[in-house]
Amino acid sequence: METAIRLENVVKKYPKFTLDHINLELPKGCIMGLVGENGAGKTTLIKCILGLISLSDGRIYRDEKVISKKEIEWKNDVGVVMSGSSFPGNLNAKQINKIMENIYSRWDKNIFYDYLKQFHIDENKFTKDYSTGMAMKLQIAVAFSHNAKLLLLDEATSGLDPVVRDEILEILQNFIQDEECTVLFSSHITSDLEKVADYITFLHKGKLIFSENKDELLYNYGVVRCSKEDYKRIDPEHVVGLRKNQFGYEVMVDNRIDISRQNRDWVVDSTTLEEIILFQIKGDVL
Numbered sequence: 001m002e003t004a005i006r007l008e009n010v011v012k013k014y015p016k017f018t019l020d021h022i023n024l025e026l027p028k029g030c031i032m033g034l035v036g037e038n039g040a041g042k043t044t045l046i047k048c049i050l051g052l053i054s055l056s057d058g059r060i061y062r063d064e065k066v067i068s069k070k071e072i073e074w075k076n077d078v079g080v081v082m083s084g085s086s087f088p089g090n091l092n093a094k095q096i097n098k099i100m101e102n103i104y105s106r107w108d109k110n111i112f113y114d115y116l117k118q119f120h121i122d123e124n125k126f127t128k129d130y131s132t133g134m135a136m137k138l139q140i141a142v143a144f145s146h147n148a149k150l151l152l153l154d155e156a157t158s159g160l161d162p163v164v165r166d167e168i169l170e171i172l173q174n175f176i177q178d179e180e181c182t183v184l185f186s187s188h189i190t191s192d193l194e195k196v197a198d199y200i201t202f203l204h205k206g207k208l209i210f211s212e213n214k215d216e217l218l219y220n221y222g223v224v225r226c227s228k229e230d231y232k233r234i235d236p237e238h239v240v241g242l243r244k245n246q247f248g249y250e251v252m253v254d255n256r257i258d259i260s261r262q263n264r265d266w267v268v269d270s271t272t273l274e275e276i277i278l279f280q281i282k283g284d285v286l
């Protein structure tokens with residue numbers, strides 16, 4: 001499978017935080033969900049890819065070429081939605097359309113106006129009078145209207161109601177029908193990622209914990225509910241998290257099928273992305 005973006009030993013150091021030697025491949029034609037607790041480094045990673053911040057070390061490749069900030073094509077090829085950023089308040093969507101026509105060589109006014117209609121955005125309303133959801137929807141409309149090949153969405157669906165979120169997930173799935181198109185999508189709404197992501201990348205305190213195919217992840221991971229004695233019989237190599245409660249141990253393992261075959265009387269449940277993350281972040285010390 002071809003790679004859209006590759007990070008090689010990427011380090012970004014801030015005084016109290018380090019994005020720590022990230023090696024990551026984003027395959028073309030896929031949606032990758034980026035998860036992690038507040039402050040895990042998701043936005044920092046997206047900003048590194050966009051070249052908005054300089055790297056302390058490492059390299060980022062696009063189509064196997066090192067990304068240079070000066071590349072004009074790169075700007076045309078990327079659609080970006082960052083939570084917290086917005087258009088100047090004294091502009092309306094009509095004016096934004098004019099500005100974008102001058103910025104993006106492949107800007108498509110018709111697509112933009114179709115999204116405005118779909119998202120119920122009044123083209124004459126100034127963005128200062130938008131609700132949070134509307135401001136996000138406008139950013140999304142812009143990101144989708146210049147025939148980008150890569151979409152980088154940072155918390156793009158936060159603050160949106162379930163109906164609009166669903167619409168956006170559907171748009172993302174349609175977008176990657178073109179095998180040249182790729183999405184990196186950070187979100188705390190793990191159910192959204194479970195619905196649409198092909199890969200899940202998990203950052204924790206600036207480190208990459210895993211980047212895996214979502215279906216394999218959900219197939220392989222599971223929770224064993226057992227006694228302390230049984231817990232000791234599980235290969236520690238496969239234990240990714242542990243919770244103790246009054247009834248015994250809950251152990252997150254990454255070889256659910258093997259364990260349930262080997263121990264037919266054990267309770268081994270399938271799990272969710274949210275559980276996998278919670279076990280890793282909040283699990284008891286192994």
Ligand SMILES: Nc1ncnc2c1ncn2[C@@H]1O[C@H](COP(=O)(O)OP(=O)(O)OP(=O)(O)O)[C@@H](O)[C@H]1O
Pocket residue numbers: 014015016017036037038039040041042043044045
């Ligand atoms: N310009 C900066 N100067 C210093 N520290 C920074 C800067 N930008 C980000 N950080 C720190 O880097 C860490 C990671 O922040 P980042 O925004 O990447 O996390 P995140 O995973 O996107 O979090 P959230 O889910 O809350 O958006 C945080 O501790 C943050 O304070």
